[in-house]
Amino acid sequence: MMPETSRRKQRSFWVELPILLLVAVIVAVLVRTFLVQTFYIPSGSMETTLLINDRVLVNKMVYRFREPRRGEVVVFVPPKQWDAGPSKDDYIKRVVAVGGDKVVCCDASGKITINGRPLNEDYLYEDDVPSSQPFDVTVPTGRLFVLGDHRSASADSRFHPDYQSGTIPVDAVVGRAFVIFWPFGHMATLPVPKGYEAIPAPSGG
Template sequence: MPETSRRKQRSFWVELPILLLVAVIVAVLVRTFLVQTFYIPSGSMETTLLINDRVLVNKMVYRFREPRRGEVVVFVPPKQWDAGPSKDDYIKRVVAVGGDKIVCCDSAGKITINGRPLTEDYLFEDDVPSSQPFDVTVPTGRLFVLGDHRSSSADSRFHTDYQYGTIPVDAVVGRAFVIFWPLNRVGTLSVPKAYEAIPAPSGG
């Protein structure tokens, strides 16, 4: 083998560990600060998200703004939800934000936010918006979250004493914005148009 070829081969094997280390560092930085994958372990968000779906979570977006109504978020559940320290993160939809008054239900069986009925065409088939009544004014800096499969979701409805049904904004890991697996489920997780009609809280 010519000397030039041997030098190139030695150079490759010297550089390979460095390249692998750089790749690992980049992957860790991306996962820590930018984008993380999340596995759907339960049916609480059906049929928007199915068991075994994988989603990408944007971890940067809420460094620049707070979560908005209609967005699907991953968050660390409050200890008052009896999740325990080893419990996985939760994924739910933000239905109301700080200052909102959310009530279930009006005469048509719909949730209202700041007095405006919310049409939820993303709910699991034959589910009602909620089988139990609630009337909550969301504290500033907190969110009222619900699963899309209401009859199979432990969410803000079950912890409405004081403020523990809501979650703090700083408990949110990020916004789930796309389903990337399985391939036949690939798609974006956009905000339903019904949320565009929700008015600001009184005095907001």
């Protein structure tokens, strides 16, 4: 016969288990909603930085305290003008220019310039040029100019002639992708490329 103390402990465990599971679910929902969320990569628009079916962690808190910066990889809700439709997934691209920046393609060397300074993009997909399509955009305040790293396979800010619809609002950004966690063989952090360090602030900014 089981001792009375053991029976009480067993009953206590089965009473506490649903509560513990409920707390775990609530914590997971809160973390996913406000702190960190996982996303998978559905296309090759960010190759070779991000490969199809990679899984990334996205920091959803960081932009509550500051705005996105040049060179960061962000997940965002695409503008309606991008013909994404309500059933489309969020997009993931790299922030190339922020509000006030003048971003131009391309200079005599074939590089994108930001505020008159050429941008060195060593992360571009092999054999891709910075852009086969010319553009000259002054990014409106509160908006971002975003591009995929695989330029020849990315639908991004270049393909919308109206600057207001080609750029995306800061408020549409879900968060910053900061690490690839799956598959294990492709695990890596997603730092800001060094080329962005040389970009000056916009004139008058």
